[in-house]
Amino acid sequence: FVPPVPRSYTRGRMAMAAKKDFWIAPSILSADFAKLGQEVDNVLAAGADIVHFDVMDNHYVPNLTIGPMVCKALRDHGVTAPIDVHLMVSPVDRIIPDFADAGASFITFHPEATNHIDRTLQLIKSKGCKSGLVFNPATPLSLAQHVLDKVDIILLMSVNPGFGGQSFIPETLKKLKEARKMIDESGYDIRLEVDGGVGVANIKDIAEAGADFFVAGSAILKNPRTQDAYKATIDAMRAELAKVQ
Numbered sequence: 554f555v556p557p558v559p560r561s562y563t564r565g566r567m568a569m570a571a572k573k574d575f576w577i578a579p580s581i582l583s584a585d586f587a588k589l590g591q592e593v594d595n596v597l598a599a600g601a602d603i604v605h606f607d608v609m610d611n612h613y614v615p616n617l618t619i620g621p622m623v624c625k626a627l628r629d630h631g632v633t634a635p636i637d638v639h640l641m642v643s644p645v646d647r648i649i650p651d652f653a654d655a656g657a658s659f660i661t662f663h664p665e666a667t668n669h670i671d672r673t674l675q676l677i678k679s680k681g682c683k684s685g686l687v688f689n690p691a692t693p694l695s696l697a698q699h700v701l702d703k704v705d706i707i708l709l710m711s712v713n714p715g716f717g718g719q720s721f722i723p724e725t726l727k728k729l730k731e732a733r734k735m736i737d738e739s740g741y742d743i744r745l746e747v748d749g750g751v752g753v754a755n756i757k758d759i760a761e762a763g764a765d766f767f768v769a770g771s772a773i774l775k776n777p778r779t780q781d782a783y784k785a786t787i788d789a790m791r792a793e794l795a796k797v798q
């Protein structure tokens with residue numbers, strides 16, 4: 554299985570200055586799990602770029618969600634879009650091969666959840682997936698400093714992980730600017746993802762702070778659960794992103 558990746562994964566400083574290439578990734582944590590395949594079909598048909606897949610273990614975070622079998626079920630259902638697996642589990646290493654085999658495109662994990670950050674990044678890449686580090690609101694970005702050559706995605710949590718529907722923590726804007734500076738100065742092609750409390754009202758400010766990859770759960774996947782309603786929200790987000798300077 555070759556993980557599908559959206560148009561132009563590559564972007565460095567040149568791409569940043571030239572044309573913005575923003576990705577919108579609905580979090581299926583807010584989907585109706587009784588109709589998951591249909592929900593994912595609808596949100597992709599509505600214009601989403603990526604499926605964001607939250608894995609919680611009731612240990613690293615106080616909630617329990619879905620595992621590799623559900624990821625494989627989405628692939629078997631016919632989902633060809635990238636699946637962005639966010640591991641909120643500890644330990645992480647033993648579940649990574651299972652997700653890679655189940656069709657994950659990107660696998661991100663929290664540095665606090667492994668004893669060996671570099672080794673875990675190498676494991677993800679050895680399985681053919683894009684790798685990423687996730688930073689909780691209080692986790693310092695310095696943990697990424699010596700492994701940037703092995704990182705494809707830096708994901709900043711703008712809420713404390715575990716639940717959808719929380720409010721965006723404003724301090725994240727400052728941290729995004731720091732992360733954008735760190736990425737640009739590194740010269741590596743690294744996506745800057747943000748997750749938690751993202752919606753139409755704040756996506757422009759978040760993009761202007763440096764993010765280019767936006768996870769949104771409850772802002773998109775809510776009632777009425779129709780493709781048209783999902784499209785209206787995604788279109789409104791893209792309209793806001795089009796205003797980014």
Ligand SMILES: O=C(CO)[C@@H](O)[C@H](O)COP(=O)(O)O
Pocket residue numbers: 580582583605607639712713714715716717718719748749750751768769770771772
């Ligand atoms: O990882 C998480 C929560 O831990 C997120 O992906 C949430 O699912 C985002 O939900 P909203 O804040 O957008 O409702």
